[in-house]
Amino acid sequence: MITLSKKLKMQNEGCDIVDKSSNKRIFIRDKLLIKEVQEMEQNLPNTCKTKFTNPNHLHEFTIVISPDEGYWRGGKFLFSVSVPEEYNMAPPKVKCLTKLWHPNINENGDICLSLLRQNSIDGLGWAPTRKLKDVIWGLNSLFTVSLT
Numbered sequence: 001m002i003t004l005s006k007k008l009k010m011q012n013e014g015c016d017i018v019d020k021s022s023n024k025r026i027f028i029r030d031k032l033l034i035k036e037v038q039e040m041e042q043n044l045p046n047t048c049k050t051k052f053t054n055p056n057h058l059h060e061f062t063i064v065i066s067p068d069e070g071y072w073r074g075g076k077f078l079f080s081v082s083v084p085e086e087y088n089m090a091p092p093k094v095k096c097l098t099k100l101w102h103p104n105i106n107e108n109g110d111i112c113l114s115l116l117r118q119n120s121i122d123g124l125g126w127a128p129t130r131k132l133k134d135v136i137w138g139l140n141s142l143f144t145v146s147l148t
Contacts, residue, residue, distance in 0.1 A: 027085050029086075029088075032087065036132050040136065047140055050062070051064065062078055062097075067144060069144060077098045078096070091115070091126035105142070111139070113138050116138070
């Protein structure tokens with residue numbers, strides 16, 4: 001099976017490309033993120049907002065989730081997202097920066113969400129067909145599902 005990264009690698013003789021005008025390396029991840037970030041921002045749930053501290057680094061951003069229903073209604077929960085160079089073959093790294101008690105978030109901010117795992121028992125883990133919008137919807141679902 002030929003993946004996008006293999007195809008680009010064959011076309012450009014390497015997994016990354018050098019931009020001749022600025023001598024900067026352009027990773028396949030960055031090409032994917034340009035399109036995905038636009039799609040993600042158009043399809044955000046009403047309770048989520050993204051913040052890019054540096055618009056030139058689409059691979060690092062924060063998400064603010066403000067649930068409007070359920071147990072966590074009225075709260076604001078901050079998450080950092082870091083997309084590795086191996087993206088879309090590897091899932092983004094997500095960390096909860098807000099201290100809270102949640103059955104799927106430990107005290108270090110690590111999140112138990114199967115789509116953030118490379119391999120998961122339930123078969124719903126990360127796959128190259130998943131996108132950043134799936135991650136945001138997954139995080140949002142942690143706060144909109146009632147505990148009763």
